[in-house]
Every structure is written in structure tokens, then in C-alpha cells.
Amino acid sequence: AAGVIQSPRHLIKEKRETATLKCYPIPRHDTVYWYQQGPGQDPQFLISFYEKMQSDKGSIPDRFSAQQFSDYHSELNMSSLELGDSALYFCASSPWDSRSDTQYFGPGTRLTVL
Amino acid sequence: DAKTTQPTSMDCAEGRAANLPCNHSTISGNEYVYWYRQIHSQGPQYIIHGLKNNETNEMASLIITEDRKSSTLILPHATLRDTAVYYCIVRPTGNQFYFGTGTSLTVIP
Numbered sequence: 097a098a099g100v101i102q103s104p105r106h107l108i109k110e111k112r113e114t115a116t117l118k119c120y121p122i123p124r125h126d127t128v129y130w131y132q133q134g135p136g137q138d139p140q141f142l143i144s145f146y147e148k149m150q151s152d153k154g155s156i157p158d159r160f161s162a163q164q165f166s167d168y169h170s171e172l173n174m175s176s177l178e179l180g181d182s183a184l185y186f187c188a189s190s191p192w193d194s195r196s197d198t199q200y201f202g203p204g205t206r207l208t209v210l
Numbered sequence: 211d212a213k214t215t216q217p218t219s220m221d222c223a224e225g226r227a228a229n230l231p232c233n234h235s236t237i238s239g240n241e242y243v244y245w246y247r248q249i250h251s252q253g254p255q256y257i258i259h260g261l262k263n264n265e266t267n268e269m270a271s272l273i274i275t276e277d278r279k280s281s282t283l284i285l286p287h288a289t290l291r292d293t294a295v296y297y298c299i300v301r302p303t304g305n306q307f308y309f310g311t312g313t314s315l316t317v318i319p
Contacts, residue, residue: 139254186254198244201253204252
């Protein structure tokens with residue numbers, strides 16, 4: 097079965113640079129979630145989109161922005177990178193279902209800021 | 211904020227059933243109980259979820275108490291590949307997951 101695709105899988109940036117992470121949801125999934133997992137920490141919710149509109153917002157820094165496109169893929173844009181932004185970034189997708197909307201996670205992008 | 215309490219770590223012998231408890235005493239009527247696991251640095255993997263009835267799938271069983279204040283995830287025959295951090299999450303539909311600290315399960319040969 098098709099899974100969530102994230103690219104790139106690994107990314108190395110310098111401080112103050114910008115980075116763009118991409119997420120391609122499972123086909124027919126219209127909701128996308130972004131999570132950040134720092135070293136030794138649990139995943140923390142950043143932001144979500146439903147039908148190309150922001151649906152919820154968590155602990156996302158102002159330096160970060162995201163959007164969902166007409167084909168439902170999503171991009172997380174990160175500017176003025178800091179050392180503390182080094183983390184695993186997971187994208188998850190789900191179908192919108194009023195009964196339960198299980199999130200399916202991608203393999204993640206490992207961002208290293210030097 | 212996480213609304214669940216799980217033991218920090220557990221061991222289980224290979225081939226035996228692994229029973230992972232979770233307390234969610236403040237769960238609301240419309241909140242589902244989800245279980246995910248994360249094998250080192252991989253994306254969290256969905257295991258099972260339920261509202262109030264017990265559930266079973268090819269991976270595990272979920273037992274929810276009648277008052278819904280706690281649940282148990284059962285892996286019937288644990289293998290070494292089941293070694294992972296297991297997260298119990300409660301949430302209403304449409305909201306993000308709060309993962310909490312999870313239970314680190316080690317399956318011992």
C-alpha cells in the first residue's frame with residue numbers, strides 16, 4: 097500500500113540558512129500534519145492542514161511556515177535556522193472521517209543544522 | 211498536553227504476550243484511544259485504536275475498561291522486532307496527537 101513520502105530524507109544546513117521539507121500524503125488523504133522530534137524527545141505537533149487550509153497550530157516557531165497545495169502535498173519552510181532546529185521532522189496524513197481519522201506517518205526528514 | 215500515563219519501560223520475553231497499560235482517567239466521551247509505536251528514529255507506526263469496545267487486528271488487541279479510564283495494548287506473541295517505544299494517545303477526531311513519553315518495550319530473547 098502507498099505510504100506517506102517525505103523528501104529529502106536527510107538535510108544538512110548552516111545556521112541562518114533556509115530549508116524546505118516536502119510531504120506527499122497517501123492518495124485520497126486530504127489532511128496533513130507536521131511534527132518535530134528533537135533528540136531524545138517525543139514528537140511535538142507543529143501544524144496541520146485540511147483541504148489546503150490551516151486547521152490547527154501547535155508549537156511552530158514564527159520562523160517556520162507551511163502550506164498545502166492543490167494536489168494535497170505540503171511543504172514546511174524553515175528560515176533563519178538555528179542549532180536547536182536539528183531534529184526529525186515527520187509528516188502524517190489522514191482521511192477526513194468524523195468517526196476517527198487515523199494518522200499515518202512518513203519516514204521523516206532528519207535535519208541537521210551546523 | 212498528554213492526557214495519558216504509561217510506565218516508562220517494560221521487558222517481555224520473546225514469544226510471550228506483552229501487556230502495555232495506559233491510564234487516561236480524564237478521557238472525554240468523544241475521545242478515542244490510539245496506540246502507536248516508534249522503532250528507533252523511524253516514523254510512528256499506527257497499531258490500533260478504539261472508542262469503548264475492545265478491538266483486535268493483525269498486530270494487537272486493545273482492551274478498554276468499561277469506565278474508559280484505562281486501557282491495555284496486548285501484543286500476543288512478542289518478537290524482537292516489537293522492541294520499540296509505545297505511545298498511548300487520547301484525542302477527539304480532527305485534533306493533533308500529543309505523544310507523551312510512552313513506554314519503552316524491550317523484548318528479550
